[in-house]
Amino acid sequence: MTPDEARATITTIVRRLLAKRSALVEVTPDESLTDAGLTSLDMVSLMLAIEDAFEIEIPQRRMTPANFRTIAAIEKLVGAVALAA
Numbered sequence: 001m002t003p004d005e006a007r008a009t010i011t012t013i014v015r016r017l018l019a020k021r022s023a024l025v026e027v028t029p030d031e032s033l034t035d036a037g038l039t040s041l042d043m044v045s046l047m048l049a050i051e052d053a054f055e056i057e058i059p060q061r062r063m064t065p066a067n068f069r070t071i072a073a074i075e076k077l078v079g080a081v082a083l084a085a
Contacts, residue, residue, distance in 0.1 A: 006079065007075055007079070010054075010074075010075045010078050010079065011029065011071060011075055013053050013054070014050065014071050014074050014075065014078075015071065017046055017049045017050065017053060018033070018038075018046065018071075020049075027071065028071075029070060029071045029072040029075070030070050030071075030072050031070060031071075032069055032070060033068065033069060033070060033071070034065070034069065043065070043068050046068065046074075047063065047068060050074065050078060054078055054081075054082060056078065056081045056082055056085060057081075058077070058081055059081070062077060062080075062081065
């Protein structure tokens with residue numbers, strides 16, 4: 001899988017997870033999820049769903065609002081955590 005294909009796959013899965021937890025279906029990759037309506041509870045739920053979907057464990061030091069601010073940030077986080085595993 002090429003890096004572009006990996007990013008597209010991550011983005012697709014994250015969008016699907018967001019749609020299950022909120023009405024945030026039409027956000028751009030760089031749009032703030034909190035500004036679009038993602039609550040802190042939604043963010044925790046999303047984080048747990050991401051760990052489950054990608055079979056990764058996000059290190060506590062990476063569990064920051066900045067890493068879940070946008071789809072692009074989540075994509076970068078998942079890629080970094082997956083590569084470190």
